[in-house]
Amino acid sequence: MHAHNTHVETLAGKIEELTSQSVMQCYQCGKCSAGCPVRNYMEDSPNQVIRYVQLGFDDEALHSSTPWLCASCLTCSSRCPQNFDIAKFMDAVREVALEMEIDVKEKDVKKFHEAFLNQIKKNGKAFEFGMVREYKLKTLNLFQDVELFPEMLLKGKLSLLPHKKKDIKHIKKVFDEIK
Amino acid sequence: MRIGVFVCQCGENIGRTVDCPAVAEAAGRFPGVAYSVEYKYMCSDPGQNLIKNMIKEKNLDAIVVGSCSPHMHEKTFRKAALDAGVNPFLCEIANLREHCSWVHEDIVDATKKAIDLVRIAVEKVKKNTPLTPIRVPVTKRSLVIGGGISGIQAALDIANAGFECVLVEKEPSIGGHMSQLSETFPTLDCSQCILTPRMVEVYQHPKIKLLTYSEVENVEGFIGNFKVTIRKKARSIDESKCTGCGLCVQKCPIKKKAYNEFEENLAHRPAVYVPFPQAVPNIPVIDRTVCTYYQTGKCQMCVKVCGREAIFFEQQDEMITEEVGSIVVATGYKLYSIDKKPEESEIKGYGEYGYGKYKDVIDGLQFERIASASGPTSGEILRPSDNKVPKKIVFIQCVGSRDESKGFSYCSKICCMYTAKHAMLYKHKVHDGEAYVFYMDIRAGGKGYDEFVRRAIEEDHVKYIRGRVSRIYEEDGKYIVRGEDTIAGKPITIDADLVVLATAMIAQPNAVKLAQTIGMSYDKYGFYNEAHPKLRPVEVSTAGVFLAGACQSPKDIPESVAMASAAASKSLVLFGSDFLEREPTVAKVNESVCAGCFYCQKVCAYNAIEKKEIKDRKGNLVKVIAYVNSGLCQGFGTCNAVCPSKSVELIGFNDEQIYAEINAL
Amino acid sequence: MKVGYYPGCSLSGTGKEYDLSIRKVLEKLDVELAELNDWSCCGATSAHATNHFLSIGLSSLNLFQAQKQNLEELFAPCAACYNRMVVAKDELGKGTETAKKISALNNGESTAKVNIINIIQLFEKAGLENISAKTKMNLKGIKAACYYGCLLVRPFSITKFDDAEQPVAMEKIISAVGAEPVDWNYKVECCGGAHSIAHKEIVVDLSKKIIDDAVKHGANVIIVACPMCHSNLDMRQRAMKDTAAIPVLYLSEFVGLALGIDSKELGMNLHFTSTEPILEKVLVKE
Amino acid sequence: MEEEKFEPKIAAFVCNWCTYTGADLAGTSRLKYPTNVKMIRVPCTGRIDPVFIIKAFEKGADGVLISGCHPNDCHYNTGNFHARRRWILFRQLLNFVGIDSTRLHFSWVSASEGKKFVDVVTEVINKVKEQGKFKKYEKINKEFAIHE
C-alpha cells in the first residue's frame, strides 16, 4: 500500500462533496460487509473500501472491484449503526473512478452501464434489445444468454424497435449537464 | 464605593485568548474602581491572598473577580472577601473563561468582550447590598428511592450512622436487578449469596422504614426540609397479619395467565405471588389484572387457605407523608428490550436479528436467569424453544448501544464484562460447547476486568470475533448468524443453537417523571445529571438530592455501591449540623406600597407568599398585604416580575441590579 | 379512485405481464390509472451507479411531469423505479446543490409534491376488505412466499414503508385473498438486481438461494413486486442446478387470479417457469 | 459595504440553572461562537420582566435572546411556565412600542446542551445580522420603559 495521501483533493473530500456525508462516520464495525449479498464475490469487503478512503489509500479504493460488484441493494445502508449510506458511498467511488478514467477491473459492469445509459440518452427510455446488442458488441460476450432470446421474442418481451420518448430535449439537457 | 477588580489568567486558559493585562487596565479606569490587577491563578492560595491583602491595603469594600464560571469558584472568592472583612455578597464574578476565552478565538474580540463582562459585573456590584445567609433547621432523616443494591447500600450506611431512613421501592420486593443475576464478574461469586444478607439487614434495621410496592408521588420543600408524599399501593394482603407461609401462592389456581417478570418472562407465576423466594419482605401481592376474584368475583381459594386471614381484597392505596432532610435517588436502569419497549421511544428494534420473533434469541438478563441455580432451568443451560442444551452459542455485543441508527449512541459500559461472564459460565457448564462473541471493542477497564476477559479467551477458549452481525435467521432449528471478521477481512457464518444479545442498559421508563417531581435534570437518554461531572458526581443541581447507581449512567455493582456510599456520606455531611445556611436571595415585600392584589401569590410555586394583616394601633384592620416566608422562598423571582406595583423584590437580583447590568451592556 | 401511473421501461419488455395484470386487476377494483404523459426512464441502477446527478435528474423529469398533470399520487409498479423516484423526491426536498441544478434545468420547478406509491400501497389504498369481498376463487391450498427484495423497503428513512427487516404488508394482501403466506428467511435478501447481464453467475447464485429457501419453507409460489426480481427469479431458474421449479407471480397476477381473472389475460403464459402448478390449485369458491 | 461590517449586539437573559450552565458546558467543551452575545444571569426565566427587554433594546441591543430550562424541567418547577405564558402577550406589546418582535428570540437550553446553546446563539446572531442594525429605539415611549 502507498503512503498517506497528502493531497488536498483527497478521495474522502470528493466523496463528502458528492454524498454530503463524511467517511469518518464509519467506525469499521463490518455490519455492512456481513450482510452484503455479493460479499463473497468481492476481494475487498465494503468496510475495507471505506477504510482505504479514511486512511487516504485512494488508489486502492479506486481500483477495487468492490464498488463495481455492489448491487446497490441498500442492505448495508439500512443497517449501518452509524447511519452511513454505504450504497451512496459506492456510487460516489464509481463516479470518481469514471471521472478520473481509472482502468476499472470490472469492465463488463462498466460497459453494461454505458450501454444502458446510451439507450436512455437516445430514446429517453431503456431499450433492452438495443442495450444488449450494444453491450455484446462492447464486451464480445456474444453468446451469453442467446438461448433465452427466441423465447423472449416469441413472448413479446423483447421488442426489436425502441419505444421512444417523444420529447427528448429534457433528457438531452440532463445528459449535457454531466459532460 | 471602592471596588477592586481581579482578573485571572487561569494559566493559559484565559490568558491565551484574552489579553488580561489590558482587561485589568481598562477596568482600572471604570468609575468606582479603586484598584485592578491580573494574576495567573486567582483561586490558588497566593491568588486568594492577593485579594485579601488588597482589600485591606486599598480599603476596598466590594470586589469583582474576572475568572471562571461562578458555578466554579464564586464560593471561593466570597469566602476570601469575607475573610478580609467584606460582605460576601459584595463580590461578583465576571465569567471570562467558560463564556469568553474558551468559546472565542480572536484575541481582540475576546478581550473586548471580557472588558464588557467586567464592566457589567462592576455595575452590578455597585448595586449590591450586604446580606447575611439564612439559617434553616435540618431534618435529620433521609429518603432513599429505589431498593436495588445502590438504594440498599445507601440506606444501610445512613442508618448505621445513626440516622433514620425511609426506603421506597416500587416493586413488591427490594433487591433490584442484582437479585436476578446468577454469578457476578469479575470474581464469579453468587449474586444472591452476597445480596440476601444485606436485604435482610435492611428489613431488620430499627432505623430503616421500608416501604415496598410504593412510589413517590410528590416532593415539596427544599434541602434540609423536604416533605414527601408516597403512595403505598394496595397489595391486597394485610402486611401486619401475613406470616409469609406461602400457602396462598401454592394453592392459587391461576398458574399460567401471567408471565413471571423476575424470570424475565421465561416462566409463569400465579395471581398471588412473591417475586422470588428470597424476597424482602416475604409477603405476597395479588395481581388484580389476572386474579379470578377481581375479574369475576369468584375463587377466593387464597382466603380459604390463609390461616391468618391476611387476604384483604378491599385494600386501597394509601398515602403516606414523610419529612426528610435529604433524598438519595437510586432508581437504577432497565435493559433494552424490544418486548418492553418504552412508549413513544425512538427505538426501532432489531428485526434483522429476529429479536422478539425467535424464542432462542434472548437478552442478557434472560441468560442470567437461565444460568442461575434458582432460575427456571435450575442453572442448566437450556434454550427456551425446546429445552435442549445449546452446543453452539453466539453472543452479540453492543446491541442497542453504540448504535445511532437503532438505539443509543452511548456505550453501555458493562455489557463487555457481562458477555465475557456469560461465555465463561456457558463454557463451565457445557464443556463440549462452542462459544462465539461478536464485538466491536472490548471495554474492560476495571480492577481485574481485562484479566477476566483474557481468561475467557485463553483458558475457556471463547472465540472473539471483531465485527457486528448483520443478520440472523432460523434454519432447521439452528440460527444462522451472518457476520464479518473485520480483522481477517473474511465473512463468517455460524449456525448457532442459542443467541444472546448484550442489550444496552437504558434509563427507567418513568425516570423523567420522577426527575420532574423532584426537580432534577436529566440527559437526553433519561439518565440523571450530576451537578458536576468530575467534582460533584453524586449530587444533582437541586441541593439536598443525591444520586446513586445506574440511574445516573450504566454502572456495575462495585461502582454502584461506591456511589451509594458516597451519596449516603453526602447526606451525613448535611446531618452534621443542626442548621443550614442558605443563600439570602429571597423575595421581600415593601409593605408600604404593596396593594394586596396577590398576583405574586398565584405564581409562587413554593407557597412562600402569605397574607399578612396590617392593623392600626387600635387593632383595626387597615389592609391585607403580601408577606414572604423566607424559609419557603426559593428565590426564582417570578413574583418580582409580575407585581404590578413593583412592591416585591428579589434580593440579589432586584430590578435596580439588573437594570445596572443592562445599562452596562 | 384515480391514480397516476408510471409503468417504467421494463413493463413494456420483460415485465409485460406485470403491466397487463395491473391494468386488469385495477379495473376490477375500480381504480382508474392515468398514465404519465410521455414519461422517460428513471435512470435505474446504471444512472445512480455512475452519476448521482444523472440519476436524480432523470427521475425528476417524471416527477415534474406528474406535477404538470396535477397528479396527487403516482404509482410506480417497479420497485427500482419506485425507489429511485422516492429518493429523487427526497433529494429535491432537501434543496441540495444537485437539487438546485436540476431545478434550474426545469424552469425553476424545485420540489415535487406528488406522492409516490408502490404496488402494495396501491392495494392498501384500494382496500384489503374491498379486495377480500371481491375474491371469487378459493386459494386455500396456496402457500405463498412474499418476496420484497431490496428496494421496496429501503432505505427505510426515506421510504417509511413497513418494517425494513420483517415486513408484513404483502402477507396481509395474500391473507386477504385467502391464501397462506409462509414465514421464510429471504424476504428482503437481494437477487443481484441489475447484475443479470454483466454477472449472470452472481444473479443465478443469489436467486437460487432465495428460491431454495422459499421451497424449503413450504411455499408453492413466490410473489414479487418488481420486474427485475421477476426476471431474475423466473427467467434464471433454468440456469439453476438442483432447484425445484416454482412459479414466480407478480402480486398483481396473484390478486388477479383471486378475483377470478383468466390467467392468460393476466399474461401468465408469458412466464419462463410454468405457472401451471399454481393454476391447478386455484379453485372456484363454493 | 456597511452591512458586512455590522456586528450586532445581542443581550441574552438566561436562567442560572439550565442555560447559563449549558453555556458553561459549551465553554468546557471548547465549542466556538461569535462574541456578539452578552449574558445576564437571572435565577429563572420567571424572573424576567418584559421591561428588561425593552430596556435592552433601548440600550442598543439589536436582538434579545431569552433562554431557560425546558418545559417541565424548571429548577423551580413552574417558574418557566409563568414566563412562557407572559411572553405570548409580550410579543404584542413589543410590536406596540415599535420593536420588531422577530428580534426577540426564545429557546430552551438545558445544562447538558452545550452544543445546542452554541447553535441557538449562532442562529440568533445570523438572524439579527440579516435584519441589520436596530434603529427604532428612539421611538420607544420612554415613559413606558423607565423604571429606575
Ligand SMILES: Cc1cc2nc3c(=O)[nH]c(=O)nc-3n(C[C@H](O)[C@H](O)[C@H](O)COP(=O)(O)OP(=O)(O)OC[C@H]3O[C@@H](n4cnc5c(N)ncnc54)[C@H](O)[C@@H]3O)c2cc1C
Ligand atoms: C445481564 C446483566 C448482567 C450483569 N452482571 C453483572 C455482574 O456480573 N457484576 C456486576 O458488577 N454488575 C452486573 N450487572 C450490573 C448490575 O445489574 C447493576 O450494576 C446494578 O444492578 C445496579 O444497581 P442499582 O441499584 O443502581 O439499580 P437496580 O438494580 O436497577 O435497582 C433499582 C431499583 O429501584 C427501583 N425503582 C425504580 N424506579 C423506582 C421508583 N420510581 N420508585 C421506587 N423504586 C424504583 C427498581 O424497582 C429497582 O428495585 C449486570 C447487568 C446486566 C443487565
Ligand SMILES: Cc1cc2nc3c(=O)[nH]c(=O)nc-3n(C[C@H](O)[C@H](O)[C@H](O)COP(=O)(O)OP(=O)(O)OC[C@H]3O[C@@H](n4cnc5c(N)ncnc54)[C@H](O)[C@@H]3O)c2cc1C
Ligand atoms: C496523562 C494523564 C492524563 C489524565 N487526564 C485525565 C483527564 O483528562 N480527566 C480525568 O478525569 N482524569 C485524568 N487523569 C487521571 C487523574 O490524574 C486521576 O484520576 C486523579 O489524579 C486521581 O487522584 P488521586 O487523588 O486518587 O491520586 P493522585 O493525584 O495521585 O494524588 C495522590 C496524592 O497522594 C500523595 N501521596 C502518595 N503517597 C503518599 C504517602 N505515603 N503519604 C502521603 N502522601 C502520599 C501524592 O504525593 C499525591 O499528592 C489523567 C491521568 C494521567 C496520567
Ligand code: SF4
Ligand atoms: S456498517 Fe456502517 S459503521 Fe459499520 S463498517 Fe459499515 S459503514 Fe462502517
Ligand code: SF4
Ligand atoms: S448496497 Fe452494495 S455494498 Fe451494500 S449490501 Fe448491497 S451490494 Fe453490498
Ligand code: SF4
Ligand atoms: S479562579 Fe477559575 S479561572 Fe482562575 S485559575 Fe482558578 S479555575 Fe482558573
Ligand code: SF4
Ligand atoms: S397471605 Fe396468608 S397464606 Fe398467604 S403468605 Fe401470608 S399468611 Fe400465608
Ligand code: SF4
Ligand atoms: S382469589 Fe385470586 S389470588 Fe386468590 S387464589 Fe383465587 S385467583 Fe389466586
Ligand code: SF4
Ligand atoms: S460495554 Fe462493550 S458491549 Fe457494552 S456497549 Fe460498550 S463496548 Fe459495547
Ligand code: SF4
Ligand atoms: S403582587 Fe405586589 S402588590 Fe400584589 S400582593 Fe404581591 S407584592 Fe403586593
Ligand code: SF4
Ligand atoms: S421568589 Fe417569589 S415567587 Fe419565587 S419562591 Fe420566593 S416568594 Fe415565591
